[in-house]
Amino acid sequence: MTAFADGNGNVDGGGGNLNQGTEAYNWPGSSYQGVRVTVVDATSGAIICNPVDFTNKNIASIAGRIIHFGKVSKIQYRNGASLTPQSSGYVYYAPTNAMPPVVSSNSNPASIAAIKRYFCSEGAASMVANRTGINVTSLTDGTYKLVIEPVIYLIYNHLYYAMTTTEAGLYNRMLGGDLGAHFPTVVMKNLALALFLENADLGFQAWTGSKTTARTTDEMINILGIGIISYQGAPVTDVVYDAEYRIDTDVITAVTLSTTNEINSDSTATVSFSINGRTYHMTGIVIPANRSQLVWVKWHTPSSPGEVNISISTNKGTLSNTSIHANVVDMNGNPPPDPTADDRNDSFRTPSIPNRQNVTSLSWGVWSCRWHANWVWVPDWDWESGSHSASCPANCSSSHGHWVDNGEYEDQGWYDYTWHSYSASLSTSMDISADAKNPTASGNVMKSGYGINMTASTRLNSGAPSSHITGAQTCVAYFPEFQYDYYWRLLERTSGGYSADFQFQQNEYSTYNRRVHFTPVWYPNGNYTVYGIIMDAWTPGGMLQAGRTDSMAIRDNLFSDWHVRPVN
Structure with missing residues (x-):
């Protein structure tokens, strides 16, 4: 439709x-x-x-x-x-x-x-x-x-x-x-x-x-x-949000501050962000005339999903946005159902790999300013009157004075502005492998119906201050049997910071509480490709994210590992 x-x-x-x-x-x-x-x-x-x-x-x-x-x-x-x-x-x-x-x-x-x-x-x-x-x-x-x-x-x-x-x-x-x-x-x-x-x-x-x-x-x-x-008689569309975040995550919300008049160290700008009853301030902002820069707040999202309205104000300049309507979502609410041995999907066709945009590097910057002294003599001439002397004729009308420069040096300098550029890049890797409980897997070849493990590793490279950046915090895996849609797995972050690692969460349907995803027993021979998206590495310039894939080769299914014979 x-x-x-x-x-x-x-x-x-x-x-x-x-x-x-x-x-x-x-x-x-x-x-x-x-x-x-x-x-x-x-x-x-x-x-x-x-x-x-x-x-x-x-x-x-x-x-x-x-x-x-x-x-x-x-x-x-x-x-x-x-x-x-x-x-x-x-x-x-x-x-x-x-x-x-x-x-x-x-x-x-x-x-x-x-x-x-x-x-x-x-x-x-x-x-x-x-x-x-x-x-x-x-x-x-x-x-x-x-x-x-x-x-x-x-x-x-x-x-x-x-x-x-x-x-x-x-x-x-x-x-x-x-x-x-x-x-x-x-x-x-x-x-x-x-x-x-x-x-x-x-x-x-x-x-x-x-x-x-x-x-x-x-x-x-x-x-x-x-x-x-x-x-209602008029078209109604889905709610459009200005931003989407995950629950319980460090994020950076940024807008642009522009000015036609110089904002300098004598009177800096302050931008305030009001979020969920708390106000955050970015202070000491300086910008040359007719220029702009990003201003931002680093904050932590709520632990429950819902809408968040962010109000933004400034004492100087003009903001690109004064409000942001954000949606905070829980990615952990839609794991795959329990697979069963008699599942079938005779009409299955291998879907195309998702084509989400990778954003692996971003740049931004801030202005600073420094006074450039320029001392200039400013004259101030005054007339000093003299006294009449004995040589003056009668009724002398001369003042007998002279001009004196009582001026002084005055600093008529200006502010020199410097642009400090920052950048961040995200490198990622992803690997899927047969679970250790799979008795017949060999290398990247396995039979359908058994479990797979997944790991992902990330590294954020940046010389920016910690207030500017976060490491990757979220990794989600999508699977071909669900058309890379409908169901997914949110991986657990096993180490954080700028070098973060992720693994499957323990599967509630695993007898041994393994960190596995079970491939469907009906999956046809061929490549079984998992798509993972690694995200929530935030900068003032936006969010870094990268999609990765890895595959196992499916040959046969787990029923071929079982031998049924009559009881003697």
């Missing part, structure tokens, strides 16, 4: 790894999913037209035999509608532009950011308008809202079913918990947590509980499985 939304998405989601199905009880694949969209009155929540189901999956071959419960929304169930199984007539539509996954699986995780971008877009509004008969202008002028619910297609007791989260909860209650017993992860966790509200709306609560553990039937019926798109 190329057009960002006229809509505001009140939607969030979660999930986790999946359990394996059987012939009688199975989710055929991550593509067997969709959404139900209901147009409602923005004020009253009254349903305007029948709900519509959309799915990317071509289910024409099974649509005639899918057991479903009609086109009933969560609002209708809340208002007393009963669950009525039907054995024919399931109707669905394929979107012109494919929807992102809503229900997560190991091989195809859902991204709430992608879901918001899609359903808050002009294209999605047009898609719904076309299928509901509502003019798209009327749909998006603030009169209506869209209620979106995840739909899953799965095999229960040898029969295909189509159900929303609410319907799955109601059906599980009808079956005395048997649906959840057969699908403890697919239904009770991944479908249950596919969508939920960030903020209460239309009489439904916001979900503030766990996003990674199985939920109850009542939670599925009453709270979970709903997102709401609100239209």
Whole structure:
């Protein structure tokens, strides 16, 4: 979708790894999913037209035999509608532009950011308008809202079913918990947590509980499985931040101070930065007329994510920015799910390596000034009158005086300004290797399904004072099985300062608490390339960062290391 939304998405989601199905009880694949969209009155929540189901999956071959419960929304169930199984007539539509996954699986995780971008877009509004008969202008002028619910297609007791989260909860209650017993992860966790509200709306609560553990039937019926798109009549875009920082990090925030009049040592400039209730000052600033320089503050970000507003003021000159709206994020919140031995991803294609800009050197500078003495005699002539002498004729009118220079030397010097240039450069290295618990790895060749280790080392080279710079503080690894997106690992900094080292954090799914990332058992033969980004080496000129890659060669998988034989 190329057009960002006229809509505001009140939607969030979660999930986790999946359990394996059987012939009688199975989710055929991550593509067997969709959404139900209901147009409602923005004020009253009254349903305007029948709900519509959309799915990317071509289910024409099974649509005639899918057991479903009609086109009933969560609002209708809340208002007393009963669950009525039907054995024919399931109707669905394929979107012109494919929807992102809503229900997560190991091989195809859902991204709430992608879901918001899609359903808050002009294209999605047009898609719904076309299928509901509502003019798209009327749909998006603030009169209506869209209620979106995840739909899953799965095999229960040898029969295909189509159900929303609410319907799955109601059906599980009808079956005395048997649906959840057969699908403890697919239904009770991944479908249950596919969508939920960030903020209460239309009489439904916001979900503030766990996003990674199985939920109850009542939670599925009453709270979970709903997102709401609100239209305000004018395009709404994502919040644009002036800066982004990581939590618990030393950073440098800089702006430019310019002046048309000389700022010198007789009256220096002071720039003040107000951040989270504390004010920092950069003092003693001097700048020649019609010139400028960077001014900055070195500060430590909060330990929790959130927005930070920075106010900047000066007693002299003009600032390029007087406020900065920054976002502080936590990079440790999206590690990969637990891989399982029966994961599959038959449609996997090796993705391209990310092409993020490397910034490995930056320069900046500051002005200083020194008085250049220039002593100049400044004359001050005064007339000194003389006395009449005996030789003066009668009635002599002459003053008999003379001029005397009572001047003095005056320093008519000036300030000489000197530009002090500084620079910093970041050198980095990265290495991945087979974990020591991998019994069959040889050099850079290993079988899929085993763990890998990663280390990264950095060196900041600079002659600048410590108040000007920080060493690298963050390293994040991205993996090909997740398209270098969706999930990542924040590495632990094992040594800091200007020479910093990083390693994987201990993996909670490792039996031996190893610092590993497990390659998926389904990964095809070929290169397995990890992309790492090393960043948060700050200077007044900006942040230094470098992307690095390293690869292991995958040959075969761990199942070939096992021999199964009958018991004697």
